[in-house]
Amino acid sequence: MTTVDADIRSPRHRDPLDLRHLVESAGRFLHDAPAPEIIRWAAATFGDRLCLTSSMSDALLIHLVSRVKPGIDVLFIDTGYHFPETLGTRDAVRHVHDINLIDVTPTRTVAEQDHDLGPRLFGRNPDLCCHLRKVEPLNQALRPYLAWISGIRHDETTTRTTVKPVEWDPKRQMVKINPIARWTQDDADTYMTDHAILLNPLHHDGYPSIGCAPCTRRVAPGHDPRSGRWAGTAKTECGLHQ
Numbered sequence: 001m002t003t004v005d006a007d008i009r010s011p012r013h014r015d016p017l018d019l020r021h022l023v024e025s026a027g028r029f030l031h032d033a034p035a036p037e038i039i040r041w042a043a044a045t046f047g048d049r050l051c052l053t054s055s056m057s058d059a060l061l062i063h064l065v066s067r068v069k070p071g072i073d074v075l076f077i078d079t080g081y082h083f084p085e086t087l088g089t090r091d092a093v094r095h096v097h098d099i100n101l102i103d104v105t106p107t108r109t110v111a112e113q114d115h116d117l118g119p120r121l122f123g124r125n126p127d128l129c130c131h132l133r134k135v136e137p138l139n140q141a142l143r144p145y146l147a148w149i150s151g152i153r154h155d156e157t158t159t160r161t162t163v164k165p166v167e168w169d170p171k172r173q174m175v176k177i178n179p180i181a182r183w184t185q186d187d188a189d190t191y192m193t194d195h196a197i198l199l200n201p202l203h204h205d206g207y208p209s210i211g212c213a214p215c216t217r218r219v220a221p222g223h224d225p226r227s228g229r230w231a232g233t234a235k236t237e238c239g240l241h242q
Contacts, residue, residue, distance in 0.1 A: 022175065039065050051147075053074070056086050063097065135240060206220075215229065
């Protein structure tokens with residue numbers, strides 16, 4: 001099993017070049033590996049410098065990862081605009097799974113942002129709103145880690161079709177691990193059914209893809225599951241995975 005040197009484990013002494021070499025090596029032998037094997041490699045390689053992020057759309061990834069690495073840090077970005085159901089899912093996940101759930105918040109509250117930049121920034125400039133309330137907070141929260149696990153999949157959007165199980169995150173200068181990148185929606189549904197995975201109740205109310213309440217709409221059956229995100233705009237990503 002590949003491991004990183006003790007000096008690389010320290011965020012103060014990490015060498016991005018060494019980490020990139022590690023990504024290249026892991027990318028070769030984990031290219032077609034099943035999700036649990038990818039997670040085991042990540043846990044053995046990065047130890048406590050590994051975390052995962054969750055939008056609390058469901059607890060699939062949390063279930064997968066916590067079975068391999070109990071007590072792992074789970075970062076949840078609390079934008080201040082979430083549906084009550086999303087916050088309720090977060091609270092349930094916190095009590096059900098063996099994880100360390102960390103609420104990541106923006107530097108400004110919604111009220112402070114409204115005061116400084118004007119109300120309803122999400123409608124006037126959704127890219128800036130996502131950057132301030134999602135991207136910047138996550139960037140800061142990820143600084144102590146060497147690698148992070150995401151639940152993105154190829155079949156979600158056209159911008160994610162080339163995602164690899166292990167890849168380099170150039171913006172954050174760290175390793176990004178996508179253990180279910182090659183899963184289909186059927187794969188995900190089967191896993192959630194087989195393991196009785198906690199699911200955000202909004203999925204049963206016409207929301208197949210869940211973001212912030214002001215920017216998420218119901219989707220008619222048979223339509224693109226992500227068409228309810230930033231409906232009426234050309235925006236398709238919040239920026240976390242770009």
